[in-house]
Amino acid sequence: MKPAELAALLSPIHQFLHCRTPESWLAWAALPAQLPALLIDHMHCELKAAQSAALLIRRYATDDASAKALLAWLKPYEDFVYRKVGDGQFHQRKNDLIGELSAKGAEPWQQQVLDKMVRLIKEELHHFEQVLDFIRQRAIAIEPLSAAGYASGLLRHVRSRDPAMLVDKLIIGALIEARSCERFAALAPRLDPELQRFYISLLRSEARHYQDYLQLAADISPEPIEPRVQQLAAIEAQLILQPDASFRFHSGVPAALLEK
Numbered sequence: 388m389k390p391a392e393l394a395a396l397l398s399p400i401h402q403f404l405h406c407r408t409p410e411s412w413l414a415w416a417a418l419p420a421q422l423p424a425l426l427i428d429h430m431h432c433e434l435k436a437a438q439s440a441a442l443l444i445r446r447y448a449t450d451d452a453s454a455k456a457l458l459a460w461l462k463p464y465e466d467f468v469y470r471k472v473g474d475g476q477f478h479q480r481k482n483d484l485i486g487e488l489s490a491k492g493a494e495p496w497q498q499q500v501l502d503k504m505v506r507l508i509k510e511e512l513h514h515f516e517q518v519l520d521f522i523r524q525r526a527i528a529i530e531p532l533s534a535a536g537y538a539s540g541l542l543r544h545v546r547s548r549d550p551a552m553l554v555d556k557l558i559i560g561a562l563i564e565a566r567s568c569e570r571f572a573a574l575a576p577r578l579d580p581e582l583q584r585f586y587i588s589l590l591r592s593e594a595r596h597y598q599d600y601l602q603l604a605a606d607i608s609p610e611p612i613e614p615r616v617q618q619l620a621a622i623e624a625q626l627i628l629q630p631d632a633s634f635r636f637h638s639g640v641p642a643a644l645l646e647k
Contacts (some may be wrong), residue, residue: 388587394423396594397572400565402523403597403616405624408566415641417577421634423527426518428636431532432567433515436596439560440511441503444488447553448500453488460508465516470617475519477512485518496607503599510592517585535635538563539624543642554608561600566637568593635641 388398401407416425441461445454466472488505490498522529541562545555568590575586604612631639 388590391454392591393572394586395592395618397569398589400568400594400597403565403601403620404562405620408570408626409628409640411640412638413573413577415634415643416574422525423530424532424634425636426522426525426527426640428531428532428535430515430518430522431468431534432636433511433518434461434468435538436563437461437464437511437515438503438507440507442505443553443556444501446506448490448492448497449488450491453491456488458506461512475523476514477605480486493516496603499606500603503603507596507599514589514592521585528580531583532635533633535633535638536625536631537635537637537639540544541619541623544622550609554612554615555605557600557604557607558612558619561597561616562620563637564593564597566627568597570636 399579415421438461441457445457449457463473463477467475488501492499541559542556545559546552570644571586571589571593575583578586589608601612604616608615627639629639630642632642634641
């Protein structure tokens with residue numbers, strides 16, 4: 388990706404987010420000793436992103452049969468990560484699922500949720516497989532990792548009733564995807580050439596994901612979303628800037644650095 392193209396892609400993301408990733412996090416993440424945790428958590432993040440999108444589809448946009456098809460689609464990945472079942476070779480034909488799913492209800496946004504989230508799931512699962520390939524190529528042992536407090540810290544602020552609850556979840560999805568994109572771009576120059584190329588290659592899809600989430604939120608909300616976007620973006624920035632005991636792809640400033 389050319390510098391001008393990269394700058395054009397990142398400019399709206401930097402405007403959307405309320406802070407850049409701290410230099411201290413980037414320096415820590417680039418240490419060779421942190422690479423296993425970085426890649427393993429990145430792999431987990433790709434699966435969680437697919438799961439979150441599937442949950443939105445199941446709750447708001449599909450019938451029971453389609454919901455079961457979604458669960459079956461994700462199951463081999465979940466079995467491999469959480470239950471250590473399977474060899475991690477995924478031979479599903481991802482495009483086949485589209486014809487099996489149907490939107491429920493008469494609201495136009497339900498079909499939009501279905502279409503955009505299915506595309507997102509396919510891309511996240513593809514990225515999952517790509518990160519897993521890097522982990523295997525580098526002989527990194529796949530160890531269990533506790534979840535970061537980042538996503539739960541955001542979801543704690545979700546309003547309790549729809550459509551506000553759905554709008555908040557979509558805005559949070561946009562923030563998470565935008566932060567991923569911002570970190571891929573900031574971290575890539577500090578990594579080896581192979582990982583650098585890979586992280587830069589992810590930027591277009593991650594940027595589109597955040598835009599899709601934000602557009603859905605705007606389409607569904609009965610009122611302008613900008614005030615709520617600003618509120619949740621401020622919370623997201625606090626989570627990124629605060630000390631964090633665990634190092635994860637979406638963690639805050641490594642507490643180990645602050646203790647020195």
